[in-house]
Amino acid sequence: MDTQRLSTSHWEPVASAMLPRWELALCLLASLGFHFYSFYEVYKVSREHEEELGQEFELERDALFGGMKKDLTDFEWNFWLGWGRRRLAWLFLGHAAVSQLAGLLAKKHRPWILMVYGVWACWCVLGAPGVVTVFLHTTIAFCVAQFRSVLLSWLCSLLLLSTLRLQSVEEVKRRWYETENEYYLLQFTLTVRCLYYTSFCLELCRRSPPAQRTAYAFPWLLAYVFYYPVFHNGPIITFPEFFKQMQQPELSSPKHSLGILAKGLGRLLCWWWLAELMVCLMYMHALYNSIPLLESVSCWTLGGLALAQVLFFYVKYLVLFGAPALLMRLDGLTPPPLPRCVSTMFSFTGMWRYFDVGLHNFLIRYVYIPLGGSQRGLLGTLLSTAMTFAFVSYWHGSYEDLWCWAALNWLGVTVESGVQRLLERPCVRESLAGRG
Numbered sequence: 001m002d003t004q005r006l007s008t009s010h011w012e013p014v015a016s017a018m019l020p021r022w023e024l025a026l027c028l029l030a031s032l033g034f035h036f037y038s039f040y041e042v043y044k045v046s047r048e049h050e051e052e053l054g055q056e057f058e059l060e061r062d063a064l065f066g067g068m069k070k071d072l073t074d075f076e077w078n079f080w081l082g083w084g085r086r087r088l089a090w091l092f093l094g095h096a097a098v099s100q101l102a103g104l105l106a107k108k109h110r111p112w113i114l115m116v117y118g119v120w121a122c123w124c125v126l127g128a129p130g131v132v133t134v135f136l137h138t139t140i141a142f143c144v145a146q147f148r149s150v151l152l153s154w155l156c157s158l159l160l161l162s163t164l165r166l167q168s169v170e171e172v173k174r175r176w177y178e179t180e181n182e183y184y185l186l187q188f189t190l191t192v193r194c195l196y197y198t199s200f201c202l203e204l205c206r207r208s209p210p211a212q213r214t215a216y217a218f219p220w221l222l223a224y225v226f227y228y229p230v231f232h233n234g235p236i237i238t239f240p241e242f243f244k245q246m247q248q249p250e251l252s253s254p255k256h257s258l259g260i261l262a263k264g265l266g267r268l269l270c271w272w273w274l275a276e277l278m279v280c281l282m283y284m285h286a287l288y289n290s291i292p293l294l295e296s297v298s299c300w301t302l303g304g305l306a307l308a309q310v311l312f313f314y315v316k317y318l319v320l321f322g323a324p325a326l327l328m329r330l331d332g333l334t335p336p337p338l339p340r341c342v343s344t345m346f347s348f349t350g351m352w353r354y355f356d357v358g359l360h361n362f363l364i365r366y367v368y369i370p371l372g373g374s375q376r377g378l379l380g381t382l383l384s385t386a387m388t389f390a391f392v393s394y395w396h397g398s399y400e401d402l403w404c405w406a407a408l409n410w411l412g413v414t415v416e417s418g419v420q421r422l423l424e425r426p427c428v429r430e431s432l433a434g435r436g
Contacts, residue, residue, distance in 0.1 A: 038304030039282065045301050046283040049293060057286040065280050073285035077316050083185060091121045092327055095228045099331050103251050111223045111246050118226030129176040130186050137190060138197045138225050142218055145201035153205055157198040161395065164190055189232050195362055196225050200239045202366050215243050229327035233320055235336045236358030238365060249332025257330055264326035271318040284308040310342045348412035363388050386410055
């Protein structure tokens, strides 16, 4: 008798068993109660210390909600919101119009038309120095990839990424622009573009020479790097996915495209409105930066602050990734799934797998699996996972707090993986099945 099969057959019904509906409803009500009560505690503290926080941090009145004060402490949200209002929203609309016209009038040449538009849009916001810098990084990576060495391509990408943190180089780039926001936009753009030309070059190193004449030629690299919807902030899509979908896009009729646009814009407006409401009702970012207040508030307030922070982060990226995803759908491409609500996730592994799906796919394809992944035993898995999180920390800026964050995530994923392996042992399965 096959003991493995027998134990598995006894295990599966236990794993797939669900709680009764009344119990699920009770858990849902309890969860919502905890959410809203903790948010109410944060709201009360925000109102009680509004004047104090306004003097220490930047709070301004927002006409959208009847003149309520708004917390402007979250740099990322205000940075992208400001750029969206000034230029990016118009450039995104321009991309959608050019793409639709190219699909109707010059379908075969649409990738190259969109590439030219991407270069022009980059020039509009980053100027000639920004375009030249992106082009230079891309060209250097492509030239190194001609040696067909994965190691050399990785070293090249890491060296190009390291130039973004050199003080002398930063000073030169700052002199190109009148404002700090323009400089930061270039920095963010180059950071994201690094993953794109790295994906192309690593795929090129894996392919046989005849493949270089078609998909892995330099024009396709430029079309990939200068695809504008994902140019500044992602999400990440690997080159094989981009090339395949660009070759055979699922283009819709103009009527259906208008429906996609209306539905997508409606969702974006709802998410944006919710994010703005959160920073008006709860000064979570200002409170987080006020150590004396953090030391004096209740445990409920601290829990509400933590929950509000991660849920705001989730809603923020529904907007930041939702706009490019909408344009990709209009182009006939399939974007990575949008982030899953953090309140529905209970594991480190799930958070990494389902929040930024594009980045997760990149890390699995180009870092984790090439290093051996789970196929090289326990030590190999630990090393592959550690290197993956090390790259994530380095790519995000390599600050001290990022290394601590990456180490804690690595520890969490490792513990979860160890427990999962333990539960897959036949003796443990039989024991748990017997108790069930």
